[in-house]
Amino acid sequence: MSLADERLPIAKPVPLQTSSARLSAVWLGARSPRDGDQDVARAVRNVFPRQPAAVRINREHHLLITDALAQRGMTQILDLGCGYPAHGQYGTPGPLLSQNTHEVVQRRWHAASVTYVDNDPDVVNARRTEIAAAASQTRTRTLVADITDTVDLLEQLMRDAAVTHDRPVVVLAHDVFPWIPDDDAVRRCAASLREWLPPGSALSVTHATADMTPTWIQRLTGVYAEAGLSFRPRGRGFITDLFGDWEDLYGGPVRVIPTARHQPGHHESKAPDFHSAGYAGVAIKPSP
Numbered sequence: 196m197s198l199a200d201e202r203l204p205i206a207k208p209v210p211l212q213t214s215s216a217r218l219s220a221v222w223l224g225a226r227s228p229r230d231g232d233q234d235v236a237r238a239v240r241n242v243f244p245r246q247p248a249a250v251r252i253n254r255e256h257h258l259l260i261t262d263a264l265a266q267r268g269m270t271q272i273l274d275l276g277c278g279y280p281a282h283g284q285y286g287t288p289g290p291l292l293s294q295n296t297h298e299v300v301q302r303r304w305h306a307a308s309v310t311y312v313d314n315d316p317d318v319v320n321a322r323r324t325e326i327a328a329a330a331s332q333t334r335t336r337t338l339v340a341d342i343t344d345t346v347d348l349l350e351q352l353m354r355d356a357a358v359t360h361d362r363p364v365v366v367l368a369h370d371v372f373p374w375i376p377d378d379d380a381v382r383r384c385a386a387s388l389r390e391w392l393p394p395g396s397a398l399s400v401t402h403a404t405a406d407m408t409p410t411w412i413q414r415l416t417g418v419y420a421e422a423g424l425s426f427r428p429r430g431r432g433f434i435t436d437l438f439g440d441w442e443d444l445y446g447g448p449v450r451v452i453p454t455a456r457h458q459p460g461h462h463e464s465k466a467p468d469f470h471s472a473g474y475a476g477v478a479i480k481p482s483p
Contacts, residue, residue: 213422213424215374216313222250238418238422242417243411248470251292251463252473253369257367261299262300262303264399265299265302268304270362271308271362272367273358274296274309274311275371276312279321280325308336310338311337312340312342319338336357342368342371342384349387349391361393368401369400370402373403381437397444398438400437401473402473404473406430407469412472434474442479443477451474452475453471456468
């Protein structure tokens with residue numbers, strides 16, 4: 196059990212309504228008993244049948260890039276907008292997607308530290324319950340925070356010694372920025388992270404876009420709005436700018452390309468781009 200999590204109270208529960216995290220869990224194979232989730236899921240599939248595939252593509256990329264960065268010796272991981280654990284009350288995805296971030300990293304580096312962050316108390320409670328059940332998890336934490344209040348988030352991280360500045364940090368911001376409707380808030384968050392992270396750190400972003408299927412995504416945005424969810428797909432230029440002047444993980448200008456084509460070995464790498472319905476990019480902070 197994480198010593199940091201042991202000191203933290205269970206997040207105060209709130210009345211559950213349809214959330215992006217629970218819908219993602221449904222797309223990954225969970226069995227939500229809530230009628231509201233199932234109703235929204237059906238409405239989403241009616242306007243954009245590829246949405247479940249897009250979420251699975253994003254999740255496989257998340258696991259692949261996490262492993263790729265761990266292979267490079269990066270052992271401090273910050274998973275923003277982490278969503279529900281792969282195992283737990285909402286069921287387990289198929290074998291390909293059934294790993295959690297800390298399992299991927301700690302398979303290569305047992306002493307690696309992983310910090311999950313989410314603003315949904317139900318997600319945080321599910322994560323803390325899972326970590327508490329794993330007695331060996333001494334380097335995994337879960338924080339409840341709103342990433343748009345980046346100053347508060349970074350203060351929490353430093354106060355709890357969740358990360359240190361003596362070595363690089365990996366920030367995974369996968370399918371989190373599209374649920375923040377304010378463009379300036381997203382830019383400020385990314386800029387604050389870039390400034391705060393030590394040299395050699397990595398920023399990995401996936402982001403929904405309407406570039407490939409504008410009509411379908413417009414209808415999808417309408418369905419989410421009716422369910423009370425803010426969803427803002429953005430274009431390649433906006434997403435590229437989130438990396439500032441950092442270089443691509445593999446050298447040169449940062450590549451922002453359809454998610455399924457970003458990492459070698461992705462099972463959907465040959466699928467049409469609209470199956471991804473989003474872009475992925477990973478960049479490294481240069482030394483001063």
